[in-house]
Amino acid sequence: MEINASGASPTLLVVDDDPAARDVLAKYLSSDGHCVTTVGNGAQAFRTFQQDTFDLLMTDQGMPGMNGLQLARYIRQVRANQPIILLTGFSFDADNTPTEVDKVIPKPITPDRLRAALAEVVRV
Numbered sequence: 001m002e003i004n005a006s007g008a009s010p011t012l013l014v015v016d017d018d019p020a021a022r023d024v025l026a027k028y029l030s031s032d033g034h035c036v037t038t039v040g041n042g043a044q045a046f047r048t049f050q051q052d053t054f055d056l057l058m059t060d061q062g063m064p065g066m067n068g069l070q071l072a073r074y075i076r077q078v079r080a081n082q083p084i085i086l087l088t089g090f091s092f093d094a095d096n097t098p099t100e101v102d103k104v105i106p107k108p109i110t111p112d113r114l115r116a117a118l119a120e121v122v123r124v
Contacts, residue, residue: 010055010122011035015045015071016087017063021107025058025087028111042066046074054082056122061088072100083121 012034016022022038029036037054039045042063049057057075061068072084084100089107097104102121105113 009033009035010118011053012037012056012058013045013049013052013054014038015040015042015057015059015063015068017041017060021060025109025114028109028114032111032115042068042071042074045071049075050078056083056085056118058085058087061086061090069098069100072098076100085117085121 009032012029014022014025014029014036016025016038017040019040022040026036026038037048037052039048042059043066045057045059046066057072059068059071066074068086068088072086075082075084083102085103085105086098086101087105087107087109091106103117105117
């Protein structure tokens, strides 16, 4: 994982409606030294995204109201090159990643799988 131009670790916005899953992700990422902001739904994530700059958006797919792909579409309308990772328990063909996101990580998520995806997607 590269660091940004200021020398700080990448800033990550993590979105998941499941508080336990959100907390585990935040702990994984924080323990690697990343600056993590967490929110519980797509609408809140979009508002947070508009108020700050993040090196990466990491969102769950299955959320009520606005799912992860819908959130990614809105985010890409505001910032077309925003790196986005989709977390999901649903099956996606690894060779056919949705165009709204850069990477899909299947659940359950492991620290190693998370680190590999971050290294692949975040280029700051």
